[in-house]
Amino acid sequence: MSTVLAIAVFVVAYVFIATEKLPKTAVALAGAGVVLAFGVTDSADAFYSDDTGIDWDVIFLLLGMMIIVGVLRRTGVFEYIAIWAAKRAKGSPLRGMILLVLITAIASAFLDNVTTVLLIAPVTLLVCDRLDIRPTPFLIAEVLASNIGGAATLIGDPPNIIIGSRAGLSFNDFLVNMTPIVAIELVAFTLALRWVFRGSFAVDPARAAEVMRLNEREAIRDPRLLVKCGAVLLAVFAAFVGHSLVPIEPSIVALPGAGILVLLSRVEPRDYLAGVEWETLLFFAGLFVMIGALVKTGVIGNLAELAAKATGGNALVAVMLILVVSTLLSGVIDSIPTWAKMSPLVLALTQDIPDPAHSEALWWSLALGADFGGNMTAIGASANVVMLGTAARSGSPISFWEFTRKGAQVTLLTVLIAAPYLWLRYFVFG
Template sequence: MSTALAVVVFVVAYLLIATERVHKTVAALAGAGIVLGLGILDSEQAFYSRDTGIDWDVIFLLLGMMIIVGVLRRTGVFEYTAIWAAKRAKGSPLRVMILLVLITAVASAFLDNVTTVLLIAPVTLLVCERLGVNPVPFLIAEVFASNIGGTATLIGDPPNIIIGSRAGLSFNDFLVHLTPIVIVVLIVFTVVLPWLFRGSFTADPDRVAGVMALNEREAIQDTTLLIKCGLVLAAVFTGFVGHAAFHIAPSVVALLGAGILVLITGSAPRHYLASVEWETLLFFAGLFVMVGALIQTGVIANLARLATDATGGNALLAVLLILFVSAPLSGIIDNIPYVATMSPLVADLSTQIADPGHAQALWWALALGADFGGNLTAIGASANVVVLGIAKRAGTPITFWEFTRKGAIVTLITVALAAPYLWLRYFVLG
């Protein structure tokens, strides 16, 4: 009975999240409350168990990085970077798009992609207004770049944080295994930009001259604060890269960095707490509890056995199946709840594959499928939803299908590149 109840609660909450009938945080918390109220999970299992409980490492890693970015936002460094890029592009809309895409991709690898687009999108609107071009193609391209670039690291995309925590994968593991394919994909994506957004690169010459007259240095609001943020961020990234040697979890590194930055800058709580996405953190908590109920009742283990039977124990088939299933489902549903649901299944499936390299490839297939698949539709990733909201408030709305027409092409290209990479690296060369 408890198994059926856990499935029903999860499916209903999932449908509400996917269709946006109810705010995703409300749906997740309501589902978690029902699971606890029905006794499918008790408080020990929901709050303290590593297998079935809330993954606090994920929650506090996100919290720490959000606080750091909240302080960094006040320096104006992101505005400086965008204006600098526009001037270095000599006002050419195509070159502006390419530079902003590259900046977004790199930034998304070291900040979460939602934070990156929150900071880059408003500046993009300003630059496009100055150039007299439609900002919609630029915003869409930046979202794609953010989801691609965020794939490269543990902290770049929320699904990676979940995968890293569940599989015990370090910041360096993501750098070594995913950065090579991300670089290849980013190069290909940059090459197809003129074709993908053809007809979007005609600018007003008078407005181009206006952009060239901007002084990017005026965007920096506090040089001293910028220096302090730079030092703390350098220390935090060092901690991420060497956390295994230092024996400090990434979540602790992020919280220490946030605490030190707040302390040395004397930032007021209203400044850095305003950047904390409490709804996202609560959404994660509720989702973890609902997924924990599926684990506790054996639903995930049964699905893993079915997946094993479907692949006949063939590791390559399992890897490709995860990749090609994850991309469309992540795009249709949202890659965060999808990965939260799939990660315990992949964990169980990986224990049934003898070769450690082949077993780990399952996790990389999940990450690539979910992260690249997030570009498929307007609701495939949190960054997509954020940018659509910014565009609507700015009076240049992006429709669901306008985004999806381009997203389907990008997803097809990126997944098509990921498949041979997984095969070559882990089954031919590995």
């Protein structure tokens, strides 16, 4: 009964979120309330369990970075970067999108995807405002690039950290095996931008010429505060990048960083808290509880196990099936416990495959599916949800289906490229 109820609540909530008949935060909290009220999960599972509870590391990472961004916004640095980017693109929306996409993808390889999105979104909104063009295509393109770029390294995306830990894979292992395919995917995605976002690049020549005459240095309003923000951000980023060497969770870095910056800046609480997207944080909390109910009742584990058994001992079939299943799961259910459940099953499969190259390919297949699959729907990755929340607060809301139509196309493109890469590298030349 608990299993049926957990599935029913998640499906109904997903339908409401997808159709946008009700506010997604209200739906997520209501779904969480139902599974708690009917005993499918309890407070210990929802609030304290690593496997089935709210991922507080994600919540507090978001909170800390939102506060930092709120303070940083007061310096005028986002306006500076926006004018600089628009001028480097010579007022061309397509060149501007390519520039912002490349910056986002590269940054996401070394920072948490959510952090990158929180920093790039204000710049994008200002670029589009200066050029008087719709920001939605740019925001969607950037978050898709974030999920692609984050696949390149051990620390670029949360699933990579889990997979690296379970498989004993190092930072260098990810660089050697994942960075080449991510580079190929990024080139393909950049070439596809004109087609995926066709109709989004018209701009008034007079507005573009006006931007070219602006002096970006005049945008900086508080140089002293900018220096303080720069020092704190540098320390925070260094701790993020050093995560693979020193096991400190990003949330433990972001929250103290936010606190130190608030003390140094002496900004009023109403100013730095104004940038916190409380609805997004609550949406995540509700979603985590509903997904935790699916994990607790064994739904996620059973699905993964069925997929693992379907391989029939064939290494190539196993690699391709894991790629497809992990892509679909990541697109529908963005949750670290999902990958915590998938990893032991992949580990068991590797023990039945004698060829080291073939067995290692299972892990890279899982990583690629987990990372690229996050682009499939609007709730497929944490960065997607954050970007949608930022867009809504800016007055340029992105609908579930608008994102998903673009994201599904990019997911299909990336998976179609990843499949032959895995075959060629680990089975033909491996």
